[in-house]
Amino acid sequence: MLVPVAAPDRARSGYRADIQGLRGFAIVLVVAYHLWTSGRVSGGVDVFLFISAFLMVGSYARKGTAFRLVSFLIQRFRRLVPGAAVVIAVTLFVGWIVLPPTRYGSFLAHGQASLFYYENWQMIADSVDYMAPSASQLNPFQHFWSLSVQGQVFVLLALLFVACSFVERHAGIPVRRTLAAALGLVTVVSFGYATWLVGIDPAVAYLSTWARFWEFSLAGLAALLPAFTLPDAASRALSWLGVGLLTVTGLVLGRGDFPSWAALMPLAAAALVMLGGARADDRWHASWWLTRRPALFVANRAYSLYLWHWPVYAMYAWVMTPPARLDPMGSVIVLALSLLCADLTTRLIERRFQGLLLLGRLRYALAAILTFSMIALAASMGVQALIQRDATATANLPEADRPGGRVLTPGATATPTPARRGIAPGDAAIANDWPTPWPGCVAGDPGLPPNPDSGWCHVFLPEGDVTKTVAVVGDSHAYQWLTALEPLAAEQHWRVIAHVMPACRVGSPSEAAGCPEYGAETIAWLLELHPDYVFSTGSSAQASDPEHDDWGWAAAIAPVAESGVQVVNVRDNPRWGFNMPECIQRYGSLDARCRAPRTEKLLDAWPKGGLETLPNMHYLDFSDWLCPPSPGSECLGVIGNTYVYMDTNHLSRTYVATLVDVFAEAWRTEVGV
Numbered sequence: 104m105l106v107p108v109a110a111p112d113r114a115r116s117g118y119r120a121d122i123q124g125l126r127g128f129a130i131v132l133v134v135a136y137h138l139w140t141s142g143r144v145s146g147g148v149d150v151f152l153f154i155s156a157f158l159m160v161g162s163y164a165r166k167g168t169a170f171r172l173v174s175f176l177i178q179r180f181r182r183l184v185p186g187a188a189v190v191i192a193v194t195l196f197v198g199w200i201v202l203p204p205t206r207y208g209s210f211l212a213h214g215q216a217s218l219f220y221y222e223n224w225q226m227i228a229d230s231v232d233y234m235a236p237s238a239s240q241l242n243p244f245q246h247f248w249s250l251s252v253q254g255q256v257f258v259l260l261a262l263l264f265v266a267c268s269f270v271e272r273h274a275g276i277p278v279r280r281t282l283a284a285a286l287g288l289v290t291v292v293s294f295g296y297a298t299w300l301v302g303i304d305p306a307v308a309y310l311s312t313w314a315r316f317w318e319f320s321l322a323g324l325a326a327l328l329p330a331f332t333l334p335d336a337a338s339r340a341l342s343w344l345g346v347g348l349l350t351v352t353g354l355v356l357g358r359g360d361f362p363s364w365a366a367l368m369p370l371a372a373a374a375l376v377m378l379g380g381a382r383a384d385d386r387w388h389a390s391w392w393l394t395r396r397p398a399l400f401v402a403n404r405a406y407s408l409y410l411w412h413w414p415v416y417a418m419y420a421w422v423m424t425p426p427a428r429l430d431p432m433g434s435v436i437v438l439a440l441s442l443l444c445a446d447l448t449t450r451l452i453e454r455r456f457q458g459l460l461l462l463g464r465l466r467y468a469l470a471a472i473l474t475f476s477m478i479a480l481a482a483s484m485g486v487q488a489l490i491q492r493d494a495t496a497t498a499n500l501p502e503a504d505r506p507g508g509r510v511l512t513p514g515a516t517a518t519p520t521p522a523r524r525g526i527a528p529g530d531a532a533i534a535n536d537w538p539t540p541w542p543g544c545v546a547g548d549p550g551l552p553p554n555p556d557s558g559w560c561h562v563f564l565p566e567g568d569v570t571k572t573v574a575v576v577g578d579s580h581a582y583q584w585l586t587a588l589e590p591l592a593a594e595q596h597w598r599v600i601a602h603v604m605p606a607c608r609v610g611s612p613s614e615a616a617g618c619p620e621y622g623a624e625t626i627a628w629l630l631e632l633h634p635d636y637v638f639s640t641g642s643s644a645q646a647s648d649p650e651h652d653d654w655g656w657a658a659a660i661a662p663v664a665e666s667g668v669q670v671v672n673v674r675d676n677p678r679w680g681f682n683m684p685e686c687i688q689r690y691g692s693l694d695a696r697c698r699a700p701r702t703e704k705l706l707d708a709w710p711k712g713g714l715e716t717l718p719n720m721h722y723l724d725f726s727d728w729l730c731p732p733s734p735g736s737e738c739l740g741v742i743g744n745t746y747v748y749m750d751t752n753h754l755s756r757t758y759v760a761t762l763v764d765v766f767a768e769a770w771r772t773e774v775g776v
Contacts, residue, residue: 119381121342124393125373126154127402128349134412136353137246138429138437143357146349146369148249151409152315153322153373155253159260160282160323167278168268174465175261180254181468185452186407187250188475191218192482194243194414199486201422203688204530207490210243211483217247218479220254223310230306241417246409248310255312256319283327286320293317298363308362315362318370325374333380342379342389348372407445407453415441490531497529500744507761508728510743526687527745528757533684536746536755538585544602551600552628557621558604563589565596574632575601576625577608577639577656579753580675586759587766588638594767595776597635602628609639610659622659629663636774637663641672641722642710646680646751649705652712664717671774672714674724677704678752683740692741701730704738721774728762729754 133147163170195214202210209229216225226248267281297314300307308314333341349372359365382388392398401408416429416437429437461467497505505527509515528536544551544560550572552560559582573592575581582603592599602625607618609625629637637660644650664670677699679686686697705726714720729747730738740747742758749755759766770776 119377120383120394120399121381121390122154122158122377123402124390124395124398125150125376125402126405127398127400128346128393129154130405130408131401132349132353133409134438134441136357137413138416138434140353140357143353144359144361144365145357146352146366146372149318149362149366149369150349150373151249152253152256152318153325153370156256156260156319156322157326157373157377159257160286161326163264164279164282164327168271170264170268172261172265175264176258177465177468177472179257180472181462182453182457183250183254183406184472185456185475186410186448187247188218188479189448189452190410190414191244191479194418195479195482195486197414197418198243199489201418203685204490204493205534205682205684205688207486207531208534211486211490213242213244213247214479214486215483217244217251218476218483220251222251223248223312224251227307227310241420243414243417246413250409252310252312252315256316259316260319260323279327283324286323286327289320290317290324293320294363297366298360301360301363305360318362318366321370322373325377333378335382335385338379338382339385339388340379341375342382345372345375345377345379346389346393348375404442404445404449407448408441411444411448412437412441415444494529494532497525497527497532500525500527505745505757506743507745507758508742508765509761511728511731512765526692526741528755530684530688533746533749533755533757536749536757537753538583538756538759541585541589541599541601544600550632552602552624554620554624555602557617557624558602558607560600560602561585562601563592563597563599565593565598567596569598570596571598571635572632573597573599573636573638574629574634575599575603575638576629577603579603579605581639581673583754583756583759584638584673584766586756587763590763591767591770591776600632600634608643608654608656610655610657612655626659626663629668630666633666634668636669636671638671638673640675641714642675644675644678644704644752646678649703650675650710652710652714657711657713657717661713661717664719667719669719669721669774670717671721671723671770672711674709674722674726676725676729676752676754677738679748680751682751683748684746684750687740687746692739697740698737701726701732701736701738705730723766723769723773725762725765725769728765 129145129147129150131147132145133151136143136145136147191214195210198210199207213222213225216222222244226242226245263282263285267278267285270276270281271278293313293316297308297311297317300311300314349369352369352372356365356368376389376393379389382390383394385391419433419437419440420429423433456462456471462471506515507527526533541561541563544555544562546553546555551562563585573588575585575588582601585599585601588599591597604618604621607613607615607621609622611618611622613619639656639660641656642650642652643654660670679699683697686694690696709722709724711722728742730736731742743761745758745761746755747758
């Protein structure tokens with residue numbers, strides 16, 4: 104029977120096998136909830152954070168002023184970095200093989216963020232960056248958010264320890280007293296911030312280091328409590344109550360306000376198990392079960408299992424299934440591979456390598472950190488080189504081999520369409536093929552929106568005197584046409600002000616944050632500015648149904664049109680229920696899964712709704728360049744060896760650039776210049 108609590112060195116370090124067993128139970132819950140639930144939180148990660156801080160603060164309290172910052176950080180990260188670096192390197196290599204190139208850029212960014220312990224902030228940045236590649240696909244590194252938070256807090260707590268030691272040396276105030284006061288203050292402030300942020304932005308709150316800090320500081324306070332012994336009955340009750348609370352956390356609070364009030368339940372569960380004491384000799388005590396061989400087998404591999412289970416699942420989901428719940432066979436495969444990788448990592452790195460005596464010396468420990476970091480960094484740089492090679496090779500294709508929409512002009516020479524790879528602007532570059540941004544708006548400049556920060560605001564100024572002003576408003580489907588509008592504006596000496604908000608059209612009934620305000624401010628601005636032209640989308644396509652016209656644009660723009668401003672409407676492009684470039688890279692551009700009959704995406708006639716009753720309306724329809732009438736009258740993902748779409752619904756900058764002449768001719772014919 105494995106009962107490691109009797110080891111003398113572990114006894115001196117405060118080692119408790121039941122806490123290790125609790126860590127194993129927590130990882131089982133984390134893996135189960137990650138694989139088999141949709142968006143629910145198990146509370147297992149909160150227990151991890153609590154245990155880490157509990158042990159860390161307890162260790163410092165025992166050392167007191169003997170604490171050494173550099174030694175602590177090097178030895179702490181020496182135990183964390185090697186396993187993480189190996190997982191990152193292997194995931195990058197496997198991802199390069201099995202993932203579509205569209206994911207390479209984001210994949211690489213998250214790998215680097217995980218290596219350097221800022222993945223939580225990378226995920227926050229992506230969540231608020233509309234131009235970031237879609238996160239609907241599983242990010243193989245997203246579980247590193249908690250390890251990043253943990254690494255950041257380790258550094259912050261270590262600095263706090265240094266400050267407390269300084270106070271004891273120079274003011275005589277005991278470390279425990281100073282540390283308790285500091286941790287208490289941090290707990291109150293961080294918990295208050297977490298509660299506030301959850302109400303404002305739950306996704307950011309869940310990942311924020313500052314919103315999570317109170318979980319660590321609360322654990323630190325628990326570690327500072329004086330030791331005491333409970334009666335057997337009370338000890339058993341507390342330990343089982345803790346296990347029970349943790350077991351039902353996900354079922355009761357799985358969609359609660361983490362890391363605010365909902366996080367109190369798993370933290371209380373961990374605290375109760377710890378307060379229940381180590382009673383490995385009492386079969387009626389929860390610690391007896393937490394110290395059995397199966398529990399400790401998982402617990403001793405908890406860190407490695409956490410590292411491996413998510414990338415294994417993410418890769419399997421891409422190769423074998425949609426990224427959804429696993430079927431029974433898939434579950435067996437993912438769990439078996441995860442356990443195998445975790446066991447190998449534990450045996451070869453955590454035990455054999457970390458067991459080397461020379462790593463107890465700081466210079467060798469630091470060398471180990473740097474060596475393993477360089478392995479992961481080399482893998483990252485390799486993927487980056489492949490991305491650049493792909494983009495360069497495609498960019499160097501002769502223009503005649505990537506004509507895009509020009510291939511549809513009468514008399515154009517037909518261009519063979521590649522079946523899968525080698526399509527402009529590049530199989531990796533397509534994921535970020537947005538229009539080249541113009542200079543940003545500056546609040547207070549004459550003629551610019553009063554609140555340019557509500558969305559994207561950019562200005563194009565031609566050389567020489569400005570002859571006319573064009574205002575581009577609406578959502579990203581108006582913004583995507585800037586690539587075609589810019590050459591015409593430069594030729595005609597137009598000033599173009601693009602003030603758009605992602606996923607929010609003027610007049611839209613959407614209640615998304617800032618959308619109603621943006622619509623009202625935009626109409627007021629247009630009436631004050633009185634530009635020569637307003638450019639926006641004049642219909643709304645859907646992924647699963649044809650386009651419609653009931654989104655409020657006609658009613659909103661009516662006062663602007665009636666004031667004499669010319670309103671140029673562009674028909675919306677088809678949308679898809681999948682990432683089009685990924686479909687092409689997986690199945691080929693000729694596959695029926697990467698195209699659709701025109702009748703499924705577009706109505707026979709443009710649904711203009713109330714627009715036709717307004718004055719000064721103009722219409723630009725490029726549907727024939729997206730869904731060619733012949734042959735087959737299908738909406739395509741590749742035309743003229745060029746990706747038409749960069750994701751599920753946005754036209755690629757590269758394809759729009761091939762329609763510059765078509766766009767200019769349509770404007771001159773329909774609108775005039």
